[in-house]
Amino acid sequence: MLIVPEREIGALMTRASAFEAVEKVFAAMASGEAYNFPVIREAIGHEDALYGFKGGFDRAGLTLGLKAGGYWPNNLEKFRVINHQSTVFLFDPDTGKVAAMVGGNLLTALRTAAASSVSIAHLARRDAKVMGMVGAGHQATFQLRAALEQRPFEKVIGWNLHPEMLPNIETVADEAGLPFEAVALEGMREADVIVSITSSFAPSLMAAHVSPGTHLACMGTDTRGKQEVEAALLAVATVFTDEVAQSVSIGEAQHAVAEGLISESDVHQIGAVINGSHPGRRSDEEITLFDGTGVGLQDLAVAAAVVDLAVEKGIAIEVDV
CATH class of the missing domain: 3.40.50.720 (NAD(P)-binding Rossmann-like Domain)
Incomplete structure (x- = not known):
């Protein structure tokens, strides 16, 4: 399994790369080549947190996985970490084996911004x-x-x-x-x-x-x-x-x-x-x-792109699972 820590994301994922990944997965969704799994989102009854899972499968990009995480409203004040916390897990669609674990906090911000910018590019x-x-x-x-x-x-x-x-x-x-x-x-x-x-x-x-x-x-x-x-x-x-x-x-x-x-x-x-x-x-x-x-496929698309970049730059950490 490859690990790309949160601390490395900023040096790897650009706005242009996020835009390209999100635009492609939106197109795959509309053509029926990619689909999202039902979202799970729950109040866990601890620290006023909302926690859940988003996932899906993109046949065009052969990307399978999920993002786990949510919103902890007391984080910034109590623990000095951002309120939104998430991690993306990618799996080999051929075998089901876990392929990568990627820090999802900055990626979530970048993919959300990419989605709106894709809409501006095509509709404004x-x-x-x-x-x-x-x-x-x-x-x-x-x-x-x-x-x-x-x-x-x-x-x-x-x-x-x-x-x-x-x-x-x-x-x-x-x-x-x-x-x-x-x-x-x-x-x-x-x-x-x-x-x-x-x-x-x-x-x-x-x-x-x-x-x-x-x-x-x-x-x-x-x-x-x-x-x-x-x-x-x-x-x-x-x-x-x-x-x-x-x-x-x-x-x-x-x-x-x-x-x-x-x-x-x-x-x-x-x-x-x-x-x-x-x-x-x-x-x-x-x-x-x-x-x-x-949607979960947005997260998977940018995570897969960042894993490729991390491997290319020799930043990805390989571990046995």
Whole structure:
């Protein structure tokens, strides 16, 4: 078995590599060559933690495995480690033997940002100039860096429930040489692309806050009950997702479906746009929305890529099991 420790991930996995891996696996999902296993996610009754498993099998890439981990809300304050903790395990699809164990914390951040940036690359207007961020936590910085590489943006605007956190994303805008402006939610009407990345259980962004032609990537809702945007917004948008079953059960679409505003058939796989079997954006006035719920195959794809890089650079640790 090969081990790639968490400490090595930052020097191995680039945003470009993560984008390529996630784009390929989304395409494989849409063509039926890859599928995700049912998600297990449980409150364990200790340290207020949520723990679970995501996995799947990609026949095209011959990638089989799972990610184990979750959210420990007291970690940062009590133990000075990040709240999200995960590890990816890869298995040989021919024999079932364990092939690799990979630190999953940074990879999770990179694959989540890659998913939204894939949606921007394929669905945002080509002339998009203003990038909007709803949320300014740790993951928001990864989201913004990846998003800014997809279009020639000229300005970044941002909103966060706790405004004192906005310097997190202002710093990223500064790195890119772009002006940053803190706005009220109504100010998001100026944005051509909006990424929402919060852990909210009540909508912040409303349909009235979004202008025609905007592309939204909603990346924070991955659990039943969570919600970042008004359900009515999905009713006026063309909705895309990583996996339809997750979108309508634990993603943003769960609320619009429950309210009868859209049906499951109104939610499309982003992989179909990548494959060319769905046209994607049809006009400059159309609102497009990507419901990024996070699938196990994303984790496996970036983990497999990082293992290859680690072997190539002589960093992977080999152990007998």
